[in-house]
Structure formats: C-alpha cells, structure tokens
Amino acid sequence: MTKIKIASIGLGRLGMVHTQHLSELKEEVELLASFALDDAQLDYAKEHFGIKPYKDWKKMIDEEPLDAIVITSPTAFHPEMTTYALNAGLHVFCEKPLGINMDAVEEMVHAVKDHPNQIFQLGFMRRFDPSYQEAKRMLDAGELGEILYLRAYGIDPISGMESFVKFASDNDSGGVFLDMAIHDIDLVRWFTGQNPKKVWAVTNSIAEPKLEAIGEVDIGVANLEFERGMMATIVAGRSASHGNHVEFEIMGSKGWIRIGQEANPHYSTLFTQKGIVKPYMQSFPERFSQAFVAELKAFAEAVKVGSPSEIGANLEDGLESLKIAEVAKISAEKDEIVSL
Incomplete structure (x- = not known):
C-alpha cells in the first residue's frame, strides 16, 4: 500500500x-x-x-x-x-x-x-504536540520525579459563545466535561498511567446564563484523586476573555513543568532549582497545528504497517476518558464525590 x-x-x-x-x-x-x-x-x-x-x-x-x-x-x-x-x-x-x-x-x-x-484511532491530538511529548519524555525518564499533582486549563474564548449556543441548541455536545475537559482527562491518564479512584466536580454558568436553558454550563472544575494521594484538577470552560487558554502543569518531586500556548517544547515553563524558562504565547489557531498533522500522519502510517500508533489513543483510552467525564458530570449534578 x-x-x-x-x-x-x-x-x-x-x-x-x-x-x-x-x-x-x-x-x-x-x-x-x-x-x-x-x-x-x-x-x-x-x-x-x-x-x-x-x-x-x-x-x-x-x-x-x-x-x-x-x-x-x-x-x-x-x-x-x-x-x-x-x-x-x-x-x-x-x-x-x-x-x-x-x-x-x-x-x-x-x-x-x-x-x-x-486500525481504530481516537483524536486526542495533544498527545502529538511537541511540548506535551517532551513532558511525557521527562516523566518517563524520571526527570520530574514522582508525580504529586497535575493541573489543567482548557477554556475557549468567550467570543465563540454565540456560535456554541447555536450549535448546542441543535446538537448534544455532551457537556463541558465530555466536550472539553476530556482532552485533559486523557492527558492525565497518559502522563500518569493511572485511572482516578474518586471524582468531585462543580460547574457554573455565570458568564452566559443562556447555557442553562439548553442544558449546558460555562465552567466545569473536576478534581481527581488517585492511589497514593496523587491529585489532578481540570478546569474547562467557554468564557476566556483574552482568547483560547490552554495550559497544563505537572508538579513532581524533582521538578515542575508548565505547558502553555507554545508548541515548541523549549518554551514550556520549567521550574527547577536552577531557574525558570517562560513560554512565548501564540494564537490558538496555530497552537495545535503540528499536533493535528502529526496524529493524521501517525494514523496513515498505522494503516500502512498494520499496527496501531504507540502514541495515538485507542479504544481503552476512549472508554476510560469517557467514563471519567461521565462521572464528573454526575458528580457536578449531584454535588457529591463519586467513586469509580
């Protein structure tokens, strides 16, 4: 072929x-x-x-x-x-x-x-972004030590709210955890190799009350608890005033890395005893262009060789992330901690 x-x-x-x-x-x-x-x-x-x-x-x-x-x-x-x-x-x-x-x-x-x-591959493109891949390499090499805490932001610009309300009025997006937070849910699983044992989530619709009328929310915050006390906080939403805000932090026992708007791994913010490297911000349309191309290339290569991509998300990844997003939604609706 x-x-x-x-x-x-x-x-x-x-x-x-x-x-x-x-x-x-x-x-x-x-x-x-x-x-x-x-x-x-x-x-x-x-x-x-x-x-x-x-x-x-x-x-x-x-x-x-x-x-x-x-x-x-x-x-x-x-x-x-x-x-x-x-x-x-x-x-x-x-x-x-x-x-x-x-x-x-x-x-x-x-x-x-x-x-x-x-081949079945699921579109979690951030796995293919150079900065996220560099963080994964550092984790696998033990350079950050043991993971203590992870924090992620994934918030769309409020300028897109009107078009989203129109879309969500005719289509079931699945809600903020399934539609948006699921990217970071997948990354937390990818970085840690673990699934959470407990989830507690809350939501609000302060910025755009129209969302409540169509069964949607603006901001969703999910707190995940893992074995040995490791925790993760995922914030997803639709009302960033300055534009699309994507950020991911990993706190390790030996180092702390922050992935920002720059796809270049050398511009991720790394906190160590030796100093801090700060990112250069780019516009979102450019932010994940490399990742989108890379995941499609990986899919094409997987089809050619008849073997799934080692980085690409598979069925199990999709099922586990879906399960966690669904539990986060239930937790927010019931206002209680839900065990998996």
Missing part, C-alpha cells in the same frame, strides 16, 4: 481542519471524498481540496474505493458512523470522544473489538 485512500465525514470547524491537512499529506494519503450536509462547506472543500462531495455518508463509504475514513461529525453520530465504517472494512480515525455516554457506545465497542486487524 503506497498511499492511503481516504475520505472525511464532517466539514464543520474541526472537520475542515482535518480535511485540509489530509489534502496536504500528499505523500501519505489520497483524499477522495468528503461528506457534509451544508452545500457551502461541500463547495469550499471541492474547490480547495479537490474532493468529491457527498451528502450521504453511507453512500460515500459504499461507493468510494476507500482504505480509511476520518470522522469529525457531532459526537452523537460517532458510534453509528464508526461501526458502519468498520463493518465496511475501513480503518477508522474518529474524533474524540467515543460518544455521548457509555451506553451509547456499546455497539461501537463491539465493532472495534470484532475487527482487530483494522
């Missing part, structure tokens, strides 16, 4: 990003087609990326000579689309999360397990 024949499902904000990157990976993939319901999106993709447009995703899978599919639809459609594609013999890259809740992904889980020779 020289080039992976591939198509994309979904041409929304992230779907368009993935489709553009696929069109640029000319040595790895051959982008054949894209599905969307919006004519303007299809026209744009056809003009700029040379795809064959489809308004029926099943027809696209059935008619095109595909090896793989990239799914970037609303979360509620992930299970059905993944299951159909796997049963059609395709390798699948699916955006996070697996689905809206654990019950909704049961058939999808069976489909992935029933097709062990087909």
